[in-house]
Amino acid sequence: MRMCSSAGADIREFAGPLRGPPLVPLLDAIEAGEKPVVAAIEGVALGGGFELALVCHYRIVHFKARLGLPEVTLGILPAAGGTQRLPRLIGIPAALELITTGRHISAQEALKLGIVDQVTEQNACELAVEFALRAVAKPLSSRRVSMLTTPCPPDLDALLEAVTMQVKRKARGVMAPLACIQAVRAAATMPYSKGIKRESELMATLFNSGQARALQYCFFAQRTAGKWTLPSGAQWNNSKPREIRSAAIIGLGTMGRGIVVSLARVGISVIAVESEKKLLETGKQMVIGMLERDAKRRGVSASLNLLKFTLSLQDLKDVDLVIEAVFEDMALKKRVFQELSKVCRPATLLCTNTSGLDVDALAGVTDRPHLVVGMHFFSPAHVMKLLEVVCGPRSSSETIATAMSLGKRMGKVSVAVGNCPGFVGNRMLKPYLDQATFLLEEGATPEQIDKALEDFGFAMGVFRMSDLAGLDVGWRVRKESGLIGPDVDPKNPPRRRQGRRYCPIPDMVCEQGRFGQKTGRGWYMYDKPGGTNAKPDPLIQNLLEMYRSRYGIQPRNISDQEIIERCLFALANEGFRILEDGIAARPEDIDVIYLFGYGFPRHGGGPMFYASMVGLERVLERLEHYHQAHPDVPHLEPSPLLKKLVACGSPPVQKWREHIKTMHSHL
Ligand SMILES: CCC[C@H](O)CC(=O)SCCNC(=O)CCNC(=O)[C@H](O)C(C)(C)COP(=O)([O-])OP(=O)([O-])OC[C@H]1O[C@@H](n2cnc3c(N)ncnc32)[C@H](O)[C@@H]1OP(=O)([O-])[O-]
Structure with missing residues (x-):
């Protein structure tokens, strides 16, 4: 089989019903054939492309080729037999690692793992033909991977449990790697005919999930983000960069x-x-x-x-x-x-x-x-x-x-x-940080807010992230912008600045020399300056209690849902304003910035995709609700673009651009 390069299924097709003949019977038929089939792989064999190679009786690979089952990164699993054949070919531990991470491997590593039969620096197709001619007389039964018995470690349950824990730690709340582990378990405990059914059932639970939609959106958003364009018509594909030596x-x-x-x-x-x-x-x-x-x-x-x-x-x-x-x-x-x-x-x-x-x-x-x-x-x-x-x-x-x-x-x-000011990422960070500190005033703790955000999937909650970045930077910016210090009008109410609500708690924390990890104290305490192990600090708890009693604030129980909604909807609301102002050209650009710069979880797609997934009407309704409760917080007032999109029937993210009438694009 001359395969050369295959990146697997067309990911765009996952948005609608799958077309074409069912893949599994087709692949089973190739494997069951009496004529030897040799896969010649150049370029890449990924996803369905790799699964196709696995049903061939031999695999010849060019030394520059890369192979892998990246489905998990798209929120699905290799459902054309990949989860059943790979463990049979290379054993459970190695297959689990490749399937749950989606890692691409080199031809050399594939050879070492026993996935391929030969690596060549010559033309893989020509070599595959020679290989096939030599193989004609040889029996094929041992080359049909689905017929092999999965080499099973004696401590299978312990191994699966350890990998499950690892996956849960690394990718909190993500469904696909857990489904991959269950599918691989089936390869170890069931015959192929039953395992393949299990694979298909597990795929059905993932295929239409919000996480799969978000992860597939991220794949394309990342590629779209590099395609910049200016109002002059100059853009990524008609502007020549200079060579930098x-x-x-x-x-x-x-x-x-x-x-x-x-x-x-x-x-x-x-x-x-x-x-x-x-x-x-x-x-x-x-x-x-x-x-x-x-x-x-x-x-x-x-x-x-x-x-x-x-x-x-x-x-x-x-x-x-x-x-x-x-x-x-x-x-x-x-x-x-x-x-x-x-x-x-x-x-x-x-x-x-x-x-x-x-x-x-x-x-x-x-x-x-x-x-x-x-x-x-x-x-x-x-x-x-x-x-x-x-x-x-x-x-x-x-x-x-x-x-x-x-x-x-x-x-x-x-x-x-x-x-x-702040461009995209840091401009959006302000309302997000503000909400977190307002929630502190109202009764939450740093650890409660961080836990809610980390359970949502953020790599770090907002306070742990601030401790890592250093609290003094924001303090200096606030001083320079006249929010604290001698420029503040003494008649100004203490929790208001420039006509809007202001939370001075971050300034009070800095006044105590608590600048975060580097000083060993910040929103949390650390073993030593530069330490990374954050522990709740009773002094912060005291500070919050004293602060609330000084200003007569009755602390209330705040739900995780309120934390997520106020932090993330305020974040997305600023994103809508950024789109209106022409500071970002597309919602995809904003999402990519938050995915790669601010630890937003990929399975949430980024703040703008997340807003669309929650439903723009709901986001609008919740922002209106919170703005009514906190009228002195302008960031909670729904942006005109959000209202417009809702009025237009909440189109999908990819269509928002058509509704953004930018009078003066900055791009
Ligand atoms: C039944 C189940 C079957 C199976 O288990 C499911 C699967 O196979 S799931 C699939 C599992 N497979 C994967 O997850 C592989 C995903 N792909 C990759 O990892 C990289 O694209 C690849 C390494 C192939 C090339 O990297 P590179 O050289 O840096 O180039 P690049 O990345 O810039 O891409 C160039 C253009 O191709 C586009 N495009 C690419 N692949 C696909 C696709 N599958 N689909 C659609 N489009 C795809 C990409 O969007 C871009 O378009 P544009 O309009 O020019 O922006």
């Missing part, structure tokens, strides 16, 4: 170090700049350590020869691109950009890693505003996959194309966004 990073703090590593490991020469000798030396040692560990993990040599460390901006005159990663201080950033304008050659691109400041204001102090763009990395930058490419009104299409393409080269999921 050399780059400079200014600032070797946590972000700067991560960015240096991300660039150097894809072969780009990097000049790293610091302002003081001591900071430069510390940064240098840390970058070298990070690169060496990264190279060791990947089995390659560390590209230390690409690095140069300097205290002088003069050394940057010939680089292709600069990424500024200094302190989040507009005046300082402006000074750096003015200096860069003088030092760098006229064609050098100037990028800022600001997490929310005005990219256009920075462009305005340079001699080349069209070559200025935001590249907002997420911490730690060498690990986190997300990159927000912030397009200023004067950024040229070539500049945007270059930043997007550089992101891709670094293995990032890059999303183009417009320029406004």
Whole structure:
């Protein structure tokens, strides 16, 4: 069988009734045939493609090919016999690992596991023909995988239990991996004819589930997000990026170090700049350590020869691109950009890693505003996959194309966004964080709120995440924006600022020197500064009680449902406003930002998809309800776009764009 490359079933077809002849009888017939069938695999054999290869009597694979059963990542399971044949071929532990993770494997690993018969550097099809001719005279019974007895470990139940626990820990609340484990159990305990029925029953429970819809949406959203477009007509497929061979990073703090590593490991020469000798030396040692560990993990040599460390901006005159990663201080950033304008050659691109400041204001102090763009990395930058490419009104299409393409080269999921305070991700974070702290005032605890969000599927609840990120950053921003400190009008009621509700508890926590993990104390307590094991802190409990009694707040029992609705609907509501304002081009872009930058669970699809899955009418009704209860919280007031979509019959996410009349797109 000349298979070459197959990515399996067409995932788009899963949205409707499946067409074509049923696959399982067809595959069973191939396996039962009397003529030897040899699969020749080049490119990929994934999902149904891999299952097709498993019914062939032999498998020949090109050395660059990749194989796998990624169905679990789409919220389903390999239902064309994959869960029944793979355990029979390679045993339960290895099959369980591949099926429950959906991991792609190399040809070499497939050979080692006993999945394929030969790996070749030549044409796999030609070799397969030779193989078939030699196999004609040989009996086929031992080559029919469904006829094999599954090699079964003596401690099957313990093994399945351990994998179940592992899966539940890693992917809380996700159904598909658990169904995969049950299907593999059937391969160990039932004959093929019964196991395949069990596989099909389990698939039926997953196929139309909300989780499967969300995960399949994520697959396409991730691919759509890279397809940026500007009102001028310039877009991803008609704008040529520049080639970047050399780059400079200014600032070797946590972000700067991560960015240096991300660039150097894809072969780009990097000049790293610091302002003081001591900071430069510390940064240098840390970058070298990070690169060496990264190279060791990947089995390659560390590209230390690409690095140069300097205290002088003069050394940057010939680089292709600069990424500024200094302190989040507009005046300082402006000074750096003015200096860069003088030092760098006229064609050098100037990028800022600001997490929310005005990219256009920075462009305005340079001699080349069209070559200025935001590249907002997420911490730690060498690990986190997300990159927000912030397009200023004067950024040229070539500049945007270059930043997007550089992101891709670094293995990032890059999303183009417009320029406004906080861009997409951090702008949406504000109402989400606000709701969490308002809920604290009203009677909840940090651990209750975090548990509700983690049970929903977030990698970390909002307070644990804040402790990890550092509480002092937001405190400084609030001081600079006049929400606390001498600029606040003393006549201002203590829980109101700028005409709206304000919760000062985060400021009170910071006033006690509790900045999160780095100080060993924050919303939680840790064993030591830098510790990661969060424990509830009675001091925070006391602080909350004193605060409530000072302001006469009667604490009430708050349900997990209210926590989820207030945090997530406020988050999505801001997403609708971002779409109205043209700061994000599509709901998919917002969802990808939350999936890859903020730990939103993939099986929820992202905040915008989640809102559509809950039902836009319901989201509107709940926001109206909460806004009525808290009229001094404007973020709870339903956005005009949400109301409009509901009035239009709540179209699916993919159709929202047709209803967004953007007067002034920022993209
Ligand atoms: C009865 C049960 C049977 C069975 O068990 C079920 C299955 O097989 S479930 C299936 C199990 N299989 C999987 O889960 C495999 C999923 N696919 C992949 O992992 C990667 O796409 C692949 C490695 C193949 C190529 O990576 P790459 O080179 O970086 O390229 P790329 O990723 O950018 O994709 C290029 C274009 O192809 C599109 N497209 C791709 N695959 C599919 C598909 N199956 N369907 C539809 N479309 C698909 C993709 O959207 C994109 O479109 P566009 O419009 O250009 O944006």
